Amino acid sequence: MGIHDQSYRRYVGPRTEPGAAWSVIAWSGIRALLARRIFLVVLLFAWSQFVVRAVLLYLSANFPSMELIAPSVQTFRDFFDQQSFFVFVVTVYAGAGLIANDRRANALQIYLAKPLTRAEYVAGKAGVLVAFLLLVTWVPAMLLLVLQAMFAGNLTFVRENLFLLPAMTVFAMLEVLAASFAMLALSSLSTSARFAGMLYAGAILFTTAIFQTVRGVTGSSAASWISLSANLAQVGDVIFGVAPRHDTPWGISLLIVVGLIGASLAVLGWRVRGVEVVT
């Protein structure tokens, strides 16, 4: 009887075509985060608002005296507004180390020596963040809409506010993409996840603080374009069809958000390379 050869063997099995490596990266990142208890607790807290609003929807649908809390477009706009805190927390916790840790361990040359492009690598890393951010924004918002119809026993609210479906999708995507790519770009600039997280938190909090200071001095919110989160809020108001909260034209706010995404992609294109060239 032959002895099993534990030596190196040539591989003759199936291979997947290039182009799917981004999903391998994304799944690996998602699994790694789900294995962390602290992150699961963060996700649990992120869904607490959903639970409260679901209860309110139930009460308003079943008790006529609760008309005061009946759902409206503003309800869903407010939901996204309040979830922005968890978007911030999840972005920093899950995103800060996505590229910084790879840079610290020189992993980029391992990744890019495989049959995958730099765009695929970025897409895989972005996929991790996008998945979790949608999980705390778009997914609970959509579920709330479904619950509203179920509790009310009719589709009247949904039919009257059908635009909420694309509005919630577009705003969630804009918010999630802006946060994801900005965080990834900052993560690619450093070999320290902590430093990248502090950079992101600093950028969000510092710009908001400046805006609030200017607002306090001038009494006008025309300088809201300074703040990244105020720009998103302004664009969000327009997308949901509610009155814009700031004096900055929404077009400028949109331009800044889109510009932020574009600048982040440019940084990623510059920093994500198999070889670091110092000239």
Place this chain on the structure above:
Amino acid sequence: MTAADPAPDPGPVARLDEVTVTYGRQAALRGVTAEFAAGAVGLLGPNGAGKSTLLKALLGFVRPDAGTLRALGFDVARQPLAVRARIGYMPESDAHIPGLNAVSFVAYCGQLAGLPRAPAVQRAHEVLQYVGLGEERYRLVDTYSTGMKQRIKLAQALVHDPDLLCLDEPTNGMDPRGRDEMLALVRDLAYRKDVNVIVSSHLLPDVEATCEHVLVMHQGSLVAAGPIAELKGPGRRAFELRIKGDAIRFAEELREAGADCHDDGTGVLRVLVGENRGARDLFALAATRGVQVRHLRPSVPTLEDVFAQAIGETDA
């Protein structure tokens, strides 16, 4: 084809044609034209010679300013993914994917290279066993020693069964025993497992122990290439020579007399002469120049002689 027919020439596994790579104003490769034969090829040169840049250009990490590269029949510029699917790369620097144990890391690399998950995990176990990390495969890679990290870099380069393995300084930081084991693995892959290997190193013994062919690089240029046995010069004879007097001048006189000569750095001259010349000729030349020979020992031509000669000719 009959048994008497010669085996078909597999052709070069990689070919560079007038490749120039610059980093800013610094030229890392200067119009390099070279072929890597099938089997094991050593890429030899001092630090900064352009060896790593050449490997990175083969992988498509750096885009040449001029020239073309082909690997395994593919144009690197046009089909980089097809090339990388068939190449395994072991980088020089410490590199791993953080937060994973060895099996997860190697399997993950297999999946990135196109293997489905189950075969990738199976291959990960096999190659970790092969490179000698079988007992440590569930340990976090971050906690590995330098020698173990060298082995796991080889494992991740092997997991998708490449046709060409590019090893950049594979024995960096390894203890003597680990180094011998690594070189034995490289030899096994090249000569028993039919994996083409490029060994980039500044350590001549590593290349001599593993390769039949060598490319010698210096200051971004190719200064010598071919089978090591041929480059050593069949029939040439080598001597170690120590003299009393002006060694530099006598070395020049030896060169004028048709011998290859270089100082090994300890005051001993290594002299290479043609097959019909010998110790008597060296004594005769020393006598005519009034030089006293203190030590003369026959030796054999080594890769170091090839290297020193190639580098010396370029510098001259």
